[in-house]
Amino acid sequence: MLNSKLAIGIDIGGTKVLGGVVNQDGEILRTFRVDTPKTGGDALNQSIADVITELLTTHNTDSIGISAAGLVSSDRATMLGSPNIKDWDGVNIAAELLNLCGAKTVVENDANCAAWAERVYGAGKGLENVIMITVGTGIGGAAIVNGQPLRGANGTGAEFGHMRIVPDGEQCGCGIKGCYERYASGSALMRHAREAIAKDPVAARNLLSRGDGTIEGLLGGHITEAARDGDRIAIEALATTGDWLGAGIATLSMLFDPSIVVIGGGVIDAGEFLLEPARKAMMREMPFVGKHPVPEIVSAKLGNDAGLVGVADLARN
Numbered sequence: 001m002l003n004s005k006l007a008i009g010i011d012i013g014g015t016k017v018l019g020g021v022v023n024q025d026g027e028i029l030r031t032f033r034v035d036t037p038k039t040g041g042d043a044l045n046q047s048i049a050d051v052i053t054e055l056l057t058t059h060n061t062d063s064i065g066i067s068a069a070g071l072v073s074s075d076r077a078t079m080l081g082s083p084n085i086k087d088w089d090g091v092n093i094a095a096e097l098l099n100l101c102g103a104k105t106v107v108e109n110d111a112n113c114a115a116w117a118e119r120v121y122g123a124g125k126g127l128e129n130v131i132m133i134t135v136g137t138g139i140g141g142a143a144i145v146n147g148q149p150l151r152g153a154n155g156t157g158a159e160f161g162h163m164r165i166v167p168d169g170e171q172c173g174c175g176i177k178g179c180y181e182r183y184a185s186g187s188a189l190m191r192h193a194r195e196a197i198a199k200d201p202v203a204a205r206n207l208l209s210r211g212d213g214t215i216e217g218l219l220g221g222h223i224t225e226a227a228r229d230g231d232r233i234a235i236e237a238l239a240t241t242g243d244w245l246g247a248g249i250a251t252l253s254m255l256f257d258p259s260i261v262v263i264g265g266g267v268i269d270a271g272e273f274l275l276e277p278a279r280k281a282m283m284r285e286m287p288f289v290g291k292h293p294v295p296e297i298v299s300a301k302l303g304n305d306a307g308l309v310g311v312a313d314l315a316r317n
């Protein structure tokens, strides 16, 4: 029997295709995963179809969503541009899956899915205007505006990571210079750490000793760990990253007027070491100081499952 309260979410990661059956409370009842085929394209479509077919053997639903990184068309069917997956650009994934396994699906940008999950079940629960910034290797962005995910004319709205915040700044992989993610992402954190280390090599010994002793051997996790132990260089690198993050949030607040800004992604493990400088920078950089309302800046509540849970709920709607 078809169960309209259940939905299937599929999260396409770099290493695995993870599917889950999700109920209306956001609980995952069952998961099934396969490796992400390195060849992408047709092989990946087949893997997704296999995951859907397997999950449908135990739970029958016609609400099925696919969460993936990239630019997704506004009709939630076609991958316009995928940064990490081969042979997927321009592919009508919904049509391919209908053909392969007979299932109707919707495709959503992964940042939109995570933001939606936070808005329905997590840090932004019940709020109508929510910004989410995912701070990982790059920066992912999503906006919930008046209770709906902002997709834009072509489905590619809210790509905050490539908002230019420094004219002629650091070169970004997208082709322009000075993007937000060159200053406030996990890779930017590593650059800020390298700069702080170069300024004070003696004080940096403690931080470097957490890896293999070299700058190259230093990982993001080492910086958070060192900051918790009071390491000045680590705290400074996180504060610089948080400062850029908050300056960008001031601009985003002028555009979207959110009541809350949810920060997710791997770097948010650093918690207040990142968030407190971000709040200060937002206040400092906010136009109409004292008059423009300021949003709360908080950590995401849902972890790695946010994309899967979010896309399941979006598929249901």
Ligand SMILES: [Zn+2]
Binding pocket: 161, 162, 163, 172, 173, 174, 175, 176, 179
């Ligand atoms: Zn860029």
